[in-house]
Amino acid sequence: METHIAKRVEIVIEAPLERRLAEALNTAGVTGYTILPVLGGSGRSGKWSREGQVGRAGMVAFVCLIRPDRLDGLLDAAFTVVDKHIGVVSITDAQVLRAERF
Amino acid sequence: METHIAKRVEIVIEAPLERRLAEALNTAGVTGYTILPVLGGSGRSGKWSREGQVGRAGMVAFVCLIRPDRLDGLLDAAFTVVDKHIGVVSITDAQVLRAERF
């Protein structure tokens, strides 16, 4: 099956910033992403867990598949939001089916 | 530690098709996969969120680790289900421990 080169960007970011990151991506022309829930984790700011939380606590994970030439725009957009916040950004080489969608 | 080459296939697909995709993978001989919940997302068919949903709304993410030579069979099988539906398929090069399992 024919596949096309793409980048898979994974952004783990604090839940209260979810709307902002979505808007920043939108503004940068990135309209395709998937948001995964996160149960808990550990990092420089310590351990946390979603269990029993009432507020908008914890992190969520954005996964974006994107054409390689659009990566920089995405990262710039993401960086304005992630910058001072708790969160990590990683990029992986990937291939996608149906390239016209990205 | 010794690792072995594999492919990591990620299929984000509508929840009502979960059973069908699982069956298609099975028929293609892919019996190892992990299903992750998805909170929400955005794509050509707009934004959506799982919150408050009562029905079988939204997407789920299948993650399959597979020997490279079995990739095509997997993609063919997945494609019969994903084809006309909302959803994305991406493939990444990976390494696995305990290759005998894949």
Place this chain on the structure above:
Amino acid sequence: METHIAKRVEIVIEAPLERRLAEALNTAGVTGYTILPVLGGSGRSGKWSREGQVGRAGMVAFVCLIRPDRLDGLLDAAFTVVDKHIGVVSITDAQVLRAERF
């Protein structure tokens, strides 16, 4: 944007072992990881689903981004826990922003 080479390790492991894996990673000096919930899956030990479960059933997924030179330590640590248990470990090449965090 400047990125740095890293490894993305994904460990799908039984939920009752979550604490132990976290401790093993800690001991190996890996303090950054994210835990994703898993809805269900299939493998050599059959199919399973989280739905309706009361106990600590099912799997969770650990995602660790790590400097390549620390990979072996991580895998050794993970292996002591995953070893006899149900679970899979995969590694992908990745890039990260803000390398000082890893």
Place this chain on the structure above:
Amino acid sequence: MNEILSLAGSNLVSPIILSFALGMAAALARSDLTIPEAVAKGMSIYLLFAIGFKGGVAVSAHGVDATLIMSLVAGLLLSFIMPLLAFAILRVLTGLTATDAAAVAAHYGSISIVTFVAATSVLQGRMIDAEGYMVAVAAVMEAPAILSALWLVARSGGSGRIEPGLMREILLNGSIVLLVGAFAIGAITGEKGLEEISAFIVSPFKGVLCLFLLDMGLIAGRGLRQSKGVLGAGAVGFAVLMPMIGSAIGLGLGMLVGLSLGGIVLLMVLAASASYIAVPAAMRVALPEANPAIYLTLSLGVTFPFNLTLGIPLYLAAAQIVTGG
């Protein structure tokens, strides 16, 4: 007329309707108020269990009378036939493709159990009894409309496919199984069973319904906000017209079958209401080319609030006038 208005007015000032309005307003104002998916599903399981159980107890108490079978048949007929009518109207009023029109039609042939529950509440508030087995009628009306819609697509040369697993999946979908199962449990254990668990399924019922409608309002409002521009005036008109046509047919059939005033109203409500849980999921499998934004917005964003606020009092008034009850 005055009476209808005052009825509608007093209907509007109920915690149930206002909770829905609150949810809708919050979503339209883009508040981040949300109800977790698991809690929403939990409430819907509670409501289906309670309404099914109480229906079964009612049947066990008053016995199976001659009209039961006829009511079930009437429900089946309604569910099979209304999609054809809805499809024809949609093709006239809107520019929807055959596939989209068929998908919408399936929703209107099927039913909304929450609208049914809200109508039951209104009847209880007015001390109007209804046949307990109307719950069973609701259950049989869930699925047939899907088949009619697939037939409509096939006839238009489309590719709706009833593949092997689909029929079983439709008939054994969670809400039908729970509703029918709870009905059976209620019918078997009767008043004695009800007594044991009435503090759970009767007393707090209306309160749970409020929170559930808050959630429906949130989802409906979010849907409306996101689907701005998707729908033309024709489609929106359909979503108000079709319930009225459906309820009129329900009224006729209900009288023919010999239902009580309450039973007639419930049959009208079933005919008038549109599915937004079971049918959408089935459509994603069977008619993936149909656009979910269209059918969900019409069913949940327009018809559901219409029935909840104006429809139910209207159908009740119509039934009272026609039956002289």
Place this chain on the structure above:
Amino acid sequence: MNEILSLAGSNLVSPIILSFALGMAAALARSDLTIPEAVAKGMSIYLLFAIGFKGGVAVSAHGVDATLIMSLVAGLLLSFIMPLLAFAILRVLTGLTATDAAAVAAHYGSISIVTFVAATSVLQGRMIDAEGYMVAVAAVMEAPAILSALWLVARSGGSGRIEPGLMREILLNGSIVLLVGAFAIGAITGEKGLEEISAFIVSPFKGVLCLFLLDMGLIAGRGLRQSKGVLGAGAVGFAVLMPMIGSAIGLGLGMLVGLSLGGIVLLMVLAASASYIAVPAAMRVALPEANPAIYLTLSLGVTFPFNLTLGIPLYLAAAQIVTGG
């Protein structure tokens, strides 16, 4: 005998049992009915809190009598010793490995709190009082069986390991802490505390239990469907035989200790029931080589429904005959 049958029959026609049957039937028919994990966990927290609290209140009301300590000791003994017995029987009846047999044995030495709750309901329905502290006995019986199983494996040359954190993890697992904690709160706040929250923990209790058993039925049915072929006749026979043996020992110990009729029945039920929440999780940590499909299917797929439907009335009848009560 006739009486036992009619007792069993009337037990079967309760909303609780029928809800379990509905869940099992839905799962076997492959309906997509499911209860969200969070809701299922929420209900189990509710049930543990309520049952613990009520037990504590009962103790605060009737005071601590001499048999309390002895009952706790009896429970501890049962939990420690039954795995040895179960292990021996399994080695005779089945071809399970020592590790698998030990893992199964751990489940049967421990208890199922839902079976206990269902038995309490049956007793209440027949106006038979029971000692409130039986809840505490249930709590002490949860964990010791795990230690016996690990000892059995070590003895067979296996590699069950009680590593540092494990003991604390077992003793402080959520269900034990909640049950014992709620028991303590009930004992401290007494009738006055109960009055404040009885509209929450007493009145709706049975209804919640119905939905919870619906979920248990769904899980048990799904488990049975997926583990077809895993179990031989010997293992299934064990899952029916062991509860009867356990209950007989419980009967003897209960009389020895001087429990009331209700208390004896509850001790029998505790002995007869098998864990499917706390012990499986512990086994995954301590005995990862043991096959979960075996112990879960036996405990949840066979023994749990057996106790729920036939076991409880049988144990009650036996206790009535033997004690002449």
Place this chain on the structure above:
Amino acid sequence: MNEILSLAGSNLVSPIILSFALGMAAALARSDLTIPEAVAKGMSIYLLFAIGFKGGVAVSAHGVDATLIMSLVAGLLLSFIMPLLAFAILRVLTGLTATDAAAVAAHYGSISIVTFVAATSVLQGRMIDAEGYMVAVAAVMEAPAILSALWLVARSGGSGRIEPGLMREILLNGSIVLLVGAFAIGAITGEKGLEEISAFIVSPFKGVLCLFLLDMGLIAGRGLRQSKGVLGAGAVGFAVLMPMIGSAIGLGLGMLVGLSLGGIVLLMVLAASASYIAVPAAMRVALPEANPAIYLTLSLGVTFPFNLTLGIPLYLAAAQIVTGG
């Protein structure tokens, strides 16, 4: 003094407080007891809906009296001004940065609705009436403190930014919308509405509150365990001192406004309590440099338990002495 102690003592022996203590103990002992996120959120939605609704009904019953507007203004003032005071105290007592101090101050100007609910329970237990609209006062106090804190940071040369969407987000956050919305529904539907759903929102209320406080205890305990060493004695001292200062101001303002004894106590509790849901989320957006471990530990780990156990009876006693009530 004796009376205060006995009041505090009897307050401590309530299922509500003991449930919180159980949760905290379980977390500190590292039990794996947890309440699913969805269930915790569901309970908080229930509590907000119920407390808002009942407040609205009370207003509809007793009418809007002259003090209502003044109470709302008093609440607004408290929420705007207390952060300034808190900030000043923090800068003296602790070595926190301006940003951290401002973030903490925002929490103490805002309110904890669960503390408010617990205080309502205590008043009810002592048959002390309070103005129903205190719920509305609680709602207006949620947000202003955030603005004061941002102003404090800006003044100190920091970079707290009130960007476009933030104000709307703060004012329309889920808990404010639900509380105010339910209040409005209660006010509109009045006693009649309450009657319809009181079996849901009144009777089981205290029981739900117990389980919710169990969860709060679990989270507070986990937070304390993980933030060992983050806080100095000064900060902890602040978390006990500030509620007392806040409540004293609340007492003065309440008397000035002319509230009843119950209303005064509730205003004191609002002033004394610190947010741990709405404000933390807003701080992550507006003041990301502030360390969440500091403000969450102080608010949820120290002030919340202090108010729950000692604070409420203390404020009640003070109000009784000062008003002679």
